[in-house]
Amino acid sequence: EESDQTELFEQAIEWVEPGEIALLLESLPISERIERWHQVADEERLAVLVAMRAEARGVILRALSPEEQETLLREMDAESLIELADDLPDAVVDDALSRMNTRQRQWYEQASQYSEESIGRYLNHDVVLVPANARVGEALRLLRRSPHAFSEHAYLVSRQGLYEGTVSLQQLLAATPDQRLRDLSLQPLSPIQAQSTLSEASDTVEHSGFAALPVVDAEGRLLGRISLKLALELTREQYEARLMATAGLDEEMDLFSPVLRSARRRAVWLGINLLTALLASWVIGQFEATLVQVVALAVLMPIVASMGGIAGSQSLTLVIRGLAMGQINRGNLVPMLRKEIGVGLLNGGIWSLVIGAVAGIWFGDITTGVVMATAIAINITVAAFAGVLIPVMLERAKIDPALSGSVILTTVTDVVGFMTFLGLGSWLLL
Amino acid sequence: EESDQTELFEQAIEWVEPGEIALLLESLPISERIERWHQVADEERLAVLVAMRAEARGVILRALSPEEQETLLREMDAESLIELADDLPDAVVDDALSRMNTRQRQWYEQASQYSEESIGRYLNHDVVLVPANARVGEALRLLRRSPHAFSEHAYLVSRQGLYEGTVSLQQLLAATPDQRLRDLSLQPLSPIQAQSTLSEASDTVEHSGFAALPVVDAEGRLLGRISLKLALELTREQYEARLMATAGLDEEMDLFSPVLRSARRRAVWLGINLLTALLASWVIGQFEATLVQVVALAVLMPIVASMGGIAGSQSLTLVIRGLAMGQINRGNLVPMLRKEIGVGLLNGGIWSLVIGAVAGIWFGDITTGVVMATAIAINITVAAFAGVLIPVMLERAKIDPALSGSVILTTVTDVVGFMTFLGLGSWLLL
Numbered sequence: 120e121e122s123d124q125t126e127l128f129e130q131a132i133e134w135v136e137p138g139e140i141a142l143l144l145e146s147l148p149i150s151e152r153i154e155r156w157h158q159v160a161d162e163e164r165l166a167v168l169v170a171m172r173a174e175a176r177g178v179i180l181r182a183l184s185p186e187e188q189e190t191l192l193r194e195m196d197a198e199s200l201i202e203l204a205d206d207l208p209d210a211v212v213d214d215a216l217s218r219m220n221t222r223q224r225q226w227y228e229q230a231s232q233y234s235e236e237s238i239g240r241y242l243n244h245d246v247v248l249v250p251a252n253a254r255v256g257e258a259l260r261l262l263r264r265s266p267h268a269f270s271e272h273a274y275l276v277s278r279q280g281l282y283e284g285t286v287s288l289q290q291l292l293a294a295t296p297d298q299r300l301r302d303l304s305l306q307p308l309s310p311i312q313a314q315s316t317l318s319e320a321s322d323t324v325e326h327s328g329f330a331a332l333p334v335v336d337a338e339g340r341l342l343g344r345i346s347l348k349l350a351l352e353l354t355r356e357q358y359e360a361r362l363m364a365t366a367g368l369d370e371e372m373d374l375f376s377p378v379l380r381s382a383r384r385r386a387v388w389l390g391i392n393l394l395t396a397l398l399a400s401w402v403i404g405q406f407e408a409t410l411v412q413v414v415a416l417a418v419l420m421p422i423v424a425s426m427g428g429i430a431g432s433q434s435l436t437l438v439i440r441g442l443a444m445g446q447i448n449r450g451n452l453v454p455m456l457r458k459e460i461g462v463g464l465l466n467g468g469i470w471s472l473v474i475g476a477v478a479g480i481w482f483g484d485i486t487t488g489v490v491m492a493t494a495i496a497i498n499i500t501v502a503a504f505a506g507v508l509i510p511v512m513l514e515r516a517k518i519d520p521a522l523s524g525s526v527i528l529t530t531v532t533d534v535v536g537f538m539t540f541l542g543l544g545s546w547l548l549l
Numbered sequence: 550e551e552s553d554q555t556e557l558f559e560q561a562i563e564w565v566e567p568g569e570i571a572l573l574l575e576s577l578p579i580s581e582r583i584e585r586w587h588q589v590a591d592e593e594r595l596a597v598l599v600a601m602r603a604e605a606r607g608v609i610l611r612a613l614s615p616e617e618q619e620t621l622l623r624e625m626d627a628e629s630l631i632e633l634a635d636d637l638p639d640a641v642v643d644d645a646l647s648r649m650n651t652r653q654r655q656w657y658e659q660a661s662q663y664s665e666e667s668i669g670r671y672l673n674h675d676v677v678l679v680p681a682n683a684r685v686g687e688a689l690r691l692l693r694r695s696p697h698a699f700s701e702h703a704y705l706v707s708r709q710g711l712y713e714g715t716v717s718l719q720q721l722l723a724a725t726p727d728q729r730l731r732d733l734s735l736q737p738l739s740p741i742q743a744q745s746t747l748s749e750a751s752d753t754v755e756h757s758g759f760a761a762l763p764v765v766d767a768e769g770r771l772l773g774r775i776s777l778k779l780a781l782e783l784t785r786e787q788y789e790a791r792l793m794a795t796a797g798l799d800e801e802m803d804l805f806s807p808v809l810r811s812a813r814r815r816a817v818w819l820g821i822n823l824l825t826a827l828l829a830s831w832v833i834g835q836f837e838a839t840l841v842q843v844v845a846l847a848v849l850m851p852i853v854a855s856m857g858g859i860a861g862s863q864s865l866t867l868v869i870r871g872l873a874m875g876q877i878n879r880g881n882l883v884p885m886l887r888k889e890i891g892v893g894l895l896n897g898g899i900w901s902l903v904i905g906a907v908a909g910i911w912f913g914d915i916t917t918g919v920v921m922a923t924a925i926a927i928n929i930t931v932a933a934f935a936g937v938l939i940p941v942m943l944e945r946a947k948i949d950p951a952l953s954g955s956v957i958l959t960t961v962t963d964v965v966g967f968m969t970f971l972g973l974g975s976w977l978l979l
Contacts, residue, residue, distance in 0.1 A: 138756045146876035148884040263722050269760050270719070271701050288718060289700070292693050325781050326568045330699050330760050347777035351755050354781060358788035359870065365795060366859075366866035374871050375884065378891035382899075385863050385892065389900055392859045396852040397907070404848045410840070417847035418834045421963070422826040424851070429797075429822045433815050436796035440789065441804050446576035454578040454805065461808035466816055474823065533851070 129158075137163055141170035144179070148375045153182045165194050169202045174373035177206050192218060197226035201240060204231075229342060238320035239313030241353065242334045242343035249300060251275040251283040256296030262288055269330045269346055275300055282310050282333055282341040310335040313342055318357055318443075321350035361443070364522040367391070395526060399424070399533035406541035409549060415482045416544045419491055422474060423540045427498035427532035430466060434459045434506025435528050439520050442510060456507050463503025464496075471496035486547050494540035498532060505531045559588070567593055571600035574609070578805045583612045595624050599632045604803035607636045622648055627656035631670060634661075659772060668750035669743030671783065672764045672773035679730060681705040681713040686726030692718055699760045699776055705730055712740050712763055712771040740765040743772055748787055748873075751780035791873070794952040797821070825956060829854070829963035836971035839979060845912045846974045849921055852904065853970045857928035857962035860896060864889045864936025865958050869950050872940060886937050893933025894926075901926035916977050924970035928962060935961045 135143075140159060144152050144167065156179050159167055168176050168191070180203070183191070188211065195203075195215040204212050216224055226244050233239030245267035249258045258273050273291075275283040284305035294303060310333040311320050324332050324345055331346035360370040367388025372381075403410075403420070410417050438455070441447035447455060471492040479488025509527050510520035565573075570589060574582050574597065586609050589597055598606050598621070610633070613621070618641065625633075625645045634642050646654055656674050663669030675697035679688045688703050703721075705713040714735035724733060740763040741750050754762050754775055761776035790800040797818030802811075833840075833850070840847050868885070871877035877885060901922040909918025939957050940950035 136756045136758065142874060142876060146871070146878075146881055148881065148888075259722075263719055265719075268758055269699075269701070271699070289693060289695075292689075321781075325778065326566045328566065328698055328778075330777065347760065347781060348755065348758075351751075351777060351781045351784060355784060355788070358785070358792070362788070362792060362870060363866060366863045368863060368866055372867065374867065374876060374881075375888060378888060378895060381888070381892045382895040385860075386896055386899065388863065389856060389859055389896060392855060393852070393900065393904065396855040399855075400848050400852055403851070407844050407848065410847050411844050414837050414841050414847075417840050417844075418830050418837065421833070421851065421854070422823070422830055425822060425826040425829075426819060429819055430815075433796045433798060433818065436793060436798055437802065437804065440792060441576070444572060446572060446804060448576075451576055451578065451804075458578075458805060458808060458811070462811045462815065465808060465812040466819060469812075469816065470819055470823065477827070 137166035138170045140167045145171060145175040145374060149178050149377070152375070153179060156182075161190060162194075165191055165199055169199050172373065173206060173371040174376055176203075178373070178376075180206050195219065197223045197230060197244065198241075200227055201230045226343075229336075233313060236316055237313065238311060238315050238317055238334060238345055239336070239342065241317070241349065242313070242345055243331075243349055244343045246333070246341070246344050247273040248276050248341070249273045249286075251277050251301055253300055254296065255291050255294045255298045255300065255303070258286060258300055259288075259291045259296070262291065269348075271330060272306065274333050274341055274344075275305070276341050280340045282335045282339055285333065308332060310341075311345060312337070317353045320345050321353045321357075324350040325354075361439075361521040364519060365525060367522065391526060395530040395533070398530060399537060402534050402537045403541065406537075406545060409541060409545040413487075413544060413548045415478075415484070415487050416490075416541060416548070419478055419487075420537060420540055423491070423494045423498055424533045424536040426470060426474070426495055427502040427536045428529050430463060430499040431502030431506040431528045431532050432525060434463070434503050435510055435520075435524050438507050438510045439524060442514050442520065447511065452507075452511060456504070459503040459507050460500060463500040467496040467499030467503075470499065487544075490540065490543045490547055494536065494543055497539045498536040501535045502528070502532045567596035568600045570597045575601060575605040575804060579608050579807070582805070583609060586612075591620060592624075595621055595629055599629050602803065603636060603801040604806055606633075608803070608806075610636050625649065627653045627660060627674065628671075630657055631660045656773075659766075663743060666746055667743065668741060668745050668747055668764060668775055668783075669766070669772065671747070671779065672743070672775055673761075673779055674773045676763070676771070676774050677703040678706055678771070679703045679716075681707050681731055683730055684726065685721050685724045685728045685730065685733070688716060688730055689718075689721045689726070692721065699778075701760060702736065704763050704771055704774075705735070706771050710770045712765045712769055715763065738762060740771070741775060742767070747783045750775050751783045751787075754780040755784075791869075791951040794949060795955060797952065797956075821956060825960040825963070828960060829967060832964050832967045833971065836967075836975060839971060839975040843917075843974055843978045845908075845914070845917050846920075846971060846978070849908055849917075850967060850970055853921070853924045853928055854963045854966040856900060856904070856925055857932040857966045858959050860893060860929040861932030861936040861958045861962050862955060864893075864933050865940055865950075865954050868937050868940045869954060872944050872950060877941065882937075882941060886934065889933040889937050890930060893930040897926040897929030897933075900929065920970065920973045920977055924966065924973055927969045928966040931965050932958070932962050 140163065144155060147155060152175070168179065192211070192215045195218070197219070200212065200215055216227065219227065230240050230242070247261050247265045247267070247270050249261055262270055262273055271288045272285050274285055277283055285308050286300055286303055287306055290303055308327065308329055311323055313334050313336050315323070324347055331344045333344050334342050336342055356370060363370050363372065367385070369384070372384070438447060474495050475488040475492025478491040479485050505528055509531070510524045513520040513524060570593065574585060577585060582605070598609065622641070622645045625648070627649070630642065630645050646657065649657065660670050660672070677691050677695045677697070677700050679691055692700055692703055701718045702715050704715055707713055715738050716730055716733055717736055720733055738757065738759055741753055743764050743766045745753070754777055761774045763774050764772050766772055786800060793800050793802065797815070799814070802814070868877060904925050905918040905922025908921040909915050935958055939961070940954045943950040943954060
């Protein structure tokens with residue numbers, strides 16, 4: 120069954136680009152992954168590793184022979200080392216640094232001062248720089264010779280390295296060679312601060328209308344740039360992190376990491392959920408006496424919890440998206456709550472009638488239907504309220520709502536659902 | 550409480566770009582949204598509408614006066630009309646088409662032949678075209694005068710409009726003006742087929758190393774291009790659709806759509822979930838006699854279902870991500886299954902011991918603990934199996950696993966959980 124993958128890989132490796140080879144390697148079981156890795160051309164290996172997710176890459180890094188490590192280190196630049204450093208032993212990182220030229224080492228040190236959440240750490244250094252007092256001819260020469268992609272802009276810097284503005288290739292072509300750059304009207308493009316978060320920075324580039332934007336430090340020194348390509352990679356990673364977080368997983372997770380390692384990393388989430396499930400069970404346990412007498416309650420109670428959970432997760436998902444896009448804040452929280460509770464009351468009302476009728480007919484008892492309908496209506500409405508407030512409060516407490524929002528919500532809907540349903544049941548059916 | 554939003558809006562509207570104004574408008578309750586809309590400058594209105602999500606935009610379109618509609622229609626180009634057509638009455642679309650020049654109308658007709666899932670529908674027409682038999686000087690003149698962003702490439706076309714290759718601005722600058730374009734070595738960039746899916750097309754651009762790639766039809770005619778900016782927008786939309794689908798929501802959903810409309814759109818998902826919850830309840834109902842005698846089973850049963858659901862959704866999330874990236878296929882399904890089941894057995898084993906002990910102590914009965922432990926171990930393992938197979942089968946049946954995967958999975962883990970737990974309970978505890 121592994122022949123398809125092997126064949127795919129052999130076709131692919133000849134012509135595809137490092138990002139695709141990285142995806143293919145990630146899709147291979149570990150022993151095969153290491154084997155195939157040796158087919159990757161030497162000059163592509165570093166780029167492939169950088170493009171891989173950390174966990175899948177770790178498997179390869181740990182299997183490298185000293186010679187292979189040596190070859191990798193020889194080509195290491197600042198951007199690659201920033202990406203790989205966490206997975207390499209300190210001695211290897213120091214070795215790589217000692218082989219770099221001064222400029223690369225300086226870039227590495229600059230980048231490593233910024234946290235993993237800010238663009239300063241991940242920016243590209245492939246910029247075309249010109250002294251702000253240079254002339255058009257000089258800038259044109261530099262741009263023409265530039266080995267970088269998307270070199271349609273040159274950045275003007277002062278003697279102190281401060282960012283002074285941007286000129287475009289088109290502008291330069293329209294000017295005369297001995298005009299001073301300072302005298303051209305510069306491009307209306309404002310630099311991004313290196314402390315900006317990854318999502319701020321990538322949104323800004325996306326909306327700027329330019330293929331890349333310069334990045335400056337707090338003093339205004341030009342550090343590098345963020346291109347649309349980098350913005351796309353960062354955006355993809357953030358969305359993947361959000362998708363994986365809904366199941367308590369990590370974006371870097373490897374499809375084929377060893378069973379023991381996978382089990383350990385996922386166990387925490389199961390443990391947290393066990394605690395919330397125990398809480399729900401404890402609530403049910405308070406009504407043991409009722410359950411013994413009215414077994415219909417035991418049969419129907421999962422429906423109450425489940426409907427609340429679904430309705431709540433609809434509000435939660437909508438609000439988490441709004442928060443991620445910066446659309447929900449103090450200013451529109453109240454109208455948002457009002458609307459979601461409205462939806463909850465309406466859907467709660469309608470579905471409680473349907474479910475109440477089903478329950479009443481099933482157990483041939485109107486009161487059972489009434490208990491069911493009331494509990495469902497209450498739980499769906501509470502769920503809408505919780506679905507808005509929980510992520511907003513988590514966001515304010517700087518806790519990721521994509522990760523913990525749904526556990527907390529389910530706890531609320533389970534507890535409220537069981538409590539109202541069994542409470543009403545004890546009151547009306549005993 | 551609406552003053553923050555208003556203030557934000559008034560600051561923003563003066564300098565930000567249409568995409569940001571669109572986000573801001575979406576974050577306003579409907580009445581305020583329409584009011585603020587009138588502050589948007591005439592020349593930006595079309596771009597703002599195009600950037601908005603369909604449902605939020607619909608609110609504004611429906612509130613337009615005939616004069617405002619008229620102004621919008623006057624500026625309508627093919628790309629905007631493709632985006633807005635679904636929300637406009639047919640008569641208005643026809644009106645817009647009749648005001649367009651021939652080329653725009655042709656573009657509109659070309660684009661509308663492609664489905665909403667293919668890049669042919671959304672491509673950009675802002676390309677610089679040169680006849681393949683032209684000379685360098687001519688191509689340079691066209692590129693310099695191009696009003697489009699990212700115009701670092703010109704596309705060569707034959708008399709019949711067939712795509713023949715790409716030259717870069719840098720290449721042209723290095724050549725002599727009277728060289729024939731055909732004699733330059735063209736850029737190694739292969740065109741994208743217009744029938745490609747949105748995700749194929751955006752991944753290809755992301756990995757290409759170019760700022761944009763040409764798009765051709767089945768006959769090889771050049772239709773337009775997809776830029777990194779468009780790729781980023783499309784990628785974002787796809788991820789948002791996946792995130793929203795997990796709660797049965799639609800990417801286009803409006804934060805502030807009217808309560809009635811929101812409730813109706815979400816009711817379907819609640820209804821589907823009700824059916825699966827009823828199925829789970831029916832399973833429980835089969836064990837009524839047992840529940841009456843051993844009430845501990847009623848107290849503990851939600852834990853069994855919940856732990857299975859969580860473990861299963863971890864496998865499901867990992868597999869859905871792998872499928873979306875094209876990493877899971879026939880070739881590695883078996884090793885994938887083997888690994889996930891391994892993780893399930895291990896975590897199932899460990900947590901069943903913990904939970905079994907807790908249950909045994911809580912109810913002072915070893916057999917209850919054994920029943921609990923066994924049911925948990927079985928359910929977590931089955932969940933791992935289902936978490937892999939369900940999305941793979943849905944994908945093969947061309948059903949979106951992000952939308953329906955978790956409902957089906959929860960049904961499986963609920964049914965299997967209740968059945969094994971209550972079945973074992975009936976057998977060992979009666």
